[in-house]
Amino acid sequence: MARVAVQKRPVRAWRQQLDGFVAGLTRPSVPAFLAMCVAFAATALLLLWQFSEQGIAGAPGAHIARSAIDSEAFVTREALQLALSPAAPSPAAPSPAATPRLVVLGTSSTAQMLGDGSGLARQLKLTTGSDWRVHVLATPLQSPIDQVTLAETALRSAGEARVPTLIAIGFQVQRMGWSAERLADRRYRDRLGLRSAWADAELRDAGLTPRPRTGIHALDIHPFLVEKGMVALGRLALQRPALARVDYFDELDPADPAGGRQAAIRAQIYSGVANADSYLALLARLAARIEAIPSARLVFFEETMRPGYAAEIGAAEVAAQQQARFDRFVAGVGLPYWRLADEAGLSATDFHDPLHVRRGLPQAALQSALAQQVAALQGRP
């Protein structure tokens, strides 16, 4: 039987190349392993650099926020930019860029009240006649430890650069409810990408153990890095920085049908009865630290709460007692306390929900009241 010779068709060159490429791509090999090690090391180093102090404050830091409402990321970045701002060339010659700074610390109520700070900067220019740099370092449910951390970071260069810096801290009676247990809660701890010796000392004073330090910033803030690192790398690769949205709280649903928020605020007001001493002691230590910096000054202002809300939730009496304790405290330490909502003449209709004012006129009225207080403070010796 005659055999039919089967003639193989020659494999084309491109096909051989493709087969080889696919084989390399899909099979484990030494070059693949080496390339993986290189890529891993490069990506890890990129992440460490992006989450270093200089990285967060610089161009790569613009990509760290997970979303436009990621306050912790934006506030971390702004505080580090303040900390790393250049010092004056000599003690006799203040920095030419030594525009006075107003650094505002507070919660979502403050964020909603001030927005991005540009309106307040305009009001300050009108009332004081000079330019101001306004830094709104407000984060939702900001803890006193966060405030200590932000104050220390924002003031790091203030003494050296001799830039007049006014720190304004928002207060409302339910803020006295920060117990040591609540401060230790993972949901509230280590939210910022910052480390502070003042805050570590306060944590130890509260019986808590601060995270150990390695000297590498990215590792020292590892909860912040773990939470935001993946998105930060992705945004950096795609060159898509997030743009901050500060006063978005008046877009949230004001209804509270289950009464969860009402119960939480009430619980915090009552919790403050037992925690007021430790809270006020922390503020007193913070005040002493800030007042020790010649170019820095500390003031308190009242955060917004809808008129009559404490009575609505059955906490009017306790809230009044706590407010009186705070009034005695600020009088004792000799620091200003500004009741902005009263001065702005706000009514219940100016509020979107119990703690946040509406955008527009109520914001402008509060910002104007704050600017007038700053101007009056400047006139004092």
Added chain:
Amino acid sequence: MNAPTPPPQDRPVDPARARRSGAILQGLVVGGLLVPAILQLLSLADGVAPFTYQGF
């Protein structure tokens, strides 16, 4: 009169080079994805609880 055109010849193929390119691409992709994967695992294993806004 022009000389006859020689028949086209394939360039010499080096499959090893293509395989190496594929291997390097594999390594770069896997190595680059390893860091986000570790971050994701850490977020689960380390109990990092992201803050969620509670409306007050």
